[in-house]
Amino acid sequence: MTTTSGPGEARPGGTTPLLSIRDLEVSFRTEQGTTTAVRGASFDVHAGETVAIVGESGSGKSTTAMAVIGLLAQNGHVSGGQILFEGKDITRLGGAGLARMRGTDIGMVPQDPMSNLNPVVRVGAQIVEALEDNGVARGAEARRRTVELLEEAGLPDAERRAQQYPHEFSGGMRQRALIAMGLSCRPRLLIADEPTSALDVTVQRTILDRLEQLTGELGTAVLLITHDLGLAAERASRVVVMYRGEVVETGPAAQLLTDPQHEYTRRLLAAAPSLASRRIQIAKQSGATEAVADDLLAASAEAPPAAADDPIVEVDDVTKVFHLRGEGLFSRGTDFTAVDHVSFTIPRGSTMAIVGESGSGKSTVARMMLDLLPPTSGTIRFNGEVVGGERADRRAEVRFRRQVQPIFQDPYSSLDPLYTIYRTIEEPLRAHGEGSAADRRERVLQLMDDVALSPDLLRRYPGELSGGQRQRVAIARALALNPDLVVCDEAVSALDVIVQSQILHLLADLQQRLGLSYLFISHDLAVVRQIADQVCVMERGRIVEQGSVDDVFDNPQQPYTQALLDAIPGRSLALAVGD
Secondary structure (H helix, E strand, C coil): CECCCCCCCCCCCCCCCCEEEEEEEEEEEECCEEEEEEEEEEEEECCCCEEEEECCCCCCHHHHHHHHHCCCCCCEEEEEEEEEECCEEHHHCHHHHHHHHECCCEEEECCCCCCCCCCCCCHHHHHHHHHHHCCCCCHHHHHHHHHHHHHHCCCCCHHHHCCCCHHHCCHHHHHHHHHHHHCCCCCCEEEEECCCCCCCHHHHHHHHHHHHHHHHHHCCEEEEEECCHHHHHHHCCEEEEEECCEEEEEEEHHHHHHCCCCHHHHHHHHHCHHHHHHHHHHHHHCCCCCHHHHHHHCHHHHCCCCCCCCEEEEEEEEEEEEEECCCCCCCCCEEEEEEEEEEEEEECCCEEEEECCCCCCHHHHHHHHCCCCCCCEEEEEECCEECCCCCCCHHHHHHHHHHEEEECCCCCCCCCCCCCHHHHHHHHHHHCCCCCHHHHHHHHHHHHHHCCCCHHHHHCCHHHCCHHHHHHHHHHHHHCCCCCEEEEECCCCCCCHHHHHHHHHHHHHHHHHHCCEEEEEECCHHHHHHHCCEEEEEECCEEEEEEEHHHHHHCCCCHHHHHHHHCCCCCCCCCCCCC
16 A cells, blocks of 8 residues: 555654544455455544545545444445544444444534435424434524524525425535534534535535535534546545555645556556546647647447438427426416427437536426427427427337436436346347347347447346446446437436446547437537537526537636536646546
8 A cells, every 4th residue: 555654654744633433444344254355554634634535436535434434335344444533432332432422523424415305394394303312402402503504515595495495405415404404413523424426526625615614614624535536636635545455555635646656546547437537628728749639539430420410309499498386285387498499410420418506407408309209399300300209100219218227327327236247238129129038139239349248147137247247237238229319318427437437438438439419418518528529518407508519618708618617527627637
């Protein structure tokens, strides 16, 4: 392991660590025996300091955090080493002792705000419960304090919001509520486990700015768990890199960015889309060779330019209006315009990206393109034929469903958990009456090879695969019928950066080999920079800017586009990271 100082050592100023993890080992009991998920991990967190643990899914970073707060799964336990909080080994406290530390000494902001808030309990009542359980306040005082905490977390109209349920909050609002809950008892250490991974970049920046401000005012130390080195470098003073359960490198954030010592750290840097975008920008500004960008864009950089006069998709003045019911029994309700006079074309064999914040209308455009929603006005043409409405020819409907395929955001919910991987990929072939059983099996095997998955996985179920493997299965299923257009709706946002990079390179390679066209929906401009040829920027249902990716990135014309670019994690770091 590469490190700049030994764990448990005092800093030059003489302060000892608030948290010191020494040779930590965490094991889980399984049907196949005992599995060690964390091995020999050691690092420190000092009072008031932000330390980030980075690594891909399965690296052990969240397991380490859960061990610190005593929330490991029932089959997990600390099997070796020490977790010292203010010099006291908390692994020896037992369940009751750890429970007393939660909230008051160690707070937590979990990853998924929807699954970590009780959907049938008002948000304010959940914070009141945390205050009362930890003996901070009770009754009317707890309710008053709850409103203050929500205001501190940046929620407007906090008194009214406290009476609402989680489903009435946006993703960013739910995350703010969890931050309020995590800091409600003024803990000395806050564990933030991927606190913004499901949020778009502008909301992410707002949430992290607020978290940084609050923890700075309270003097709270932060242990930030993330898979994005760009975000870690921007928000943390020191970074701990974990790989396969071990700490492989630790040191100041700037040092790890400029001079990574471990091969895995260099892989994380190369895969981080935020830093990749930064490297492309620096290469162009400095007049460096195009090899830098070519290496980052991989196969997509080698694809022949698409012919602009041969569009596969034509979206012409499309509007989508939803009617919202009123709250009262006799209320007439209101109309909400989700997509407002949108027009663009996708040249055959190219990638068009639509970017924007949550609620900008980009996913509604994707659903209309998939003929899952009808436009209120305007037309969408695919291969010259109008999409939507009643088709006189049933064969046209079948042909459209074969030629346009989706890849959705969440590989957990987009695959049937009761289907094997083989049945999942074979299903489109079976539904369209393609070939014999032997022909379909041969096609499934070819698709598994196309997406770089082992045939050994065909008998498994989605729950037995990693997130990256599941998304590859979703891609294989989308390609089963040899489509012309693939609609990718946030297809990589749920993946860690290394798997994300692999999927992006896979999509680019498949496009080059199969001549695919993509409509790529994303809130992340850093990812778009790596995959797209053209980009439309949407704000409140309208396209406010569109053009080539280089034009939009290098010379944005709209303040909204500039705000999206500025919000990319790591963009503010004027550092060119080498391979």
